[in-house]
Amino acid sequence: MSGALVAEGLHYRYSRREPDVLAGLDWAVPPASRTVLLGPEKSGKSTLLSLLAGVQRPRQGQIRLTDGGDLRRVVGWLPQKPPWISGLTVRDQVAYVGWLKGLSRADAAARVTDCLGDVGLADAANLTTQTLKPWQRSRLALAEALVHGARFVFLDEPTAELEPPDRAKFWNVVRRLSRSIAVVVSSSDTRDAAVEGVDQVAVLAAGTWRFSGPQSTFLGLAPAAAPVPRKQKLDPDERAAWAAYWSLLGGEAR
Numbered sequence: 400m401s402g403a404l405v406a407e408g409l410h411y412r413y414s415r416r417e418p419d420v421l422a423g424l425d426w427a428v429p430p431a432s433r434t435v436l437l438g439p440e441k442s443g444k445s446t447l448l449s450l451l452a453g454v455q456r457p458r459q460g461q462i463r464l465t466d467g468g469d470l471r472r473v474v475g476w477l478p479q480k481p482p483w484i485s486g487l488t489v490r491d492q493v494a495y496v497g498w499l500k501g502l503s504r505a506d507a508a509a510r511v512t513d514c515l516g517d518v519g520l521a522d523a524a525n526l527t528t529q530t531l532k533p534w535q536r537s538r539l540a541l542a543e544a545l546v547h548g549a550r551f552v553f554l555d556e557p558t559a560e561l562e563p564p565d566r567a568k569f570w571n572v573v574r575r576l577s578r579s580i581a582v583v584v585s586s587s588d589t590r591d592a593a594v595e596g597v598d599q600v601a602v603l604a605a606g607t608w609r610f611s612g613p614q615s616t617f618l619g620l621a622p623a624a625a626p627v628p629r630k631q632k633l634d635p636d637e638r639a640a641w642a643a644y645w646s647l648l649g650g651e652a653r
């Protein structure tokens with residue numbers, strides 16, 4: 400089994416005039432795992448994931464692999480609003496991104512078929528990007544995040560726009576991918592923390608951890624006295640996730 404990705408003492412702020420968004424965060428992402436990162440709006444989820452994915456650099460602190468590999472070669476990133484190149488086919492866009500990430504043309508072309516299969520887009524390989532539905536576009540971006548052989552992928556709010564059937568299919572893709580790679584999913588929907596097979600849950604608020612640990616421990620935090628949210632029908636685990644989150648945020652969650 401290969402090593403974990405470890406972050407130590409991460410500090411980040413967007414400008415000198417503004418306070419730190421992250422103020423000394425430590426974290427570890429195990430290999431071949433599924434992690435859900437929860438937090439209220441503007442708590443720093445996107446900032447943290449973009450640092451871990453190498454899109455931005457921390458002001459202080461370090462991110463490293465415990466097995467000493469080259470971080471840039473093993474991380475992949477799915478932004479909240481993934482861009483696409485109009486006019487290319489799905490196959491060509493993924494191959495192009497692979498080439499941009501340093502693969503030879505031949506290696507990129509060879510990886511495309513595997514990646515599109517892994518994300519459930521094999522049937523869409525010859526469609527042009529502008530004809531894709533939103534869920535297909537986010538799968539395309541996921542294939543791009545994986546094309547160079549990522550071992551850790553960071554997905555920023557990938558379930559935010561998905562209806563329940565597409566959400567369930569998305570989690571099936573994550574389960575399949577995480578047999579060999581670590582998948583970290585940020586979300587503002589506590590139902591994602593209750594999905595079967597999630598290993599780790601982390602809760603970030605105002606740039607500091609309120610919780611980080613196994614899903615079973617997280618669900619066990621649920622106080623019986625938590626109010627029941629009215630807007631959604633929740634199964635027992637989803638209700639436990641919501642109640643645990645609510646109590647970790649000191650009753651601020653809605």
Ligand SMILES: Nc1ncnc2c1ncn2[C@@H]1O[C@H](COP(=O)(O)OP(=O)(O)OP(=O)(O)O)[C@@H](O)[C@H]1O
Pocket residue numbers: 413420438439440441442443444445446447587
């Ligand atoms: N490009 C940017 N320039 C300046 N400030 C930013 C930028 N991006 C984020 N911020 C600020 O950093 C803080 C954390 O934002 P971030 O997007 O990381 O949180 P988040 O938990 O992902 O929020 P959301 O769920 O709303 O996307 C917020 O105060 C936000 O306004």
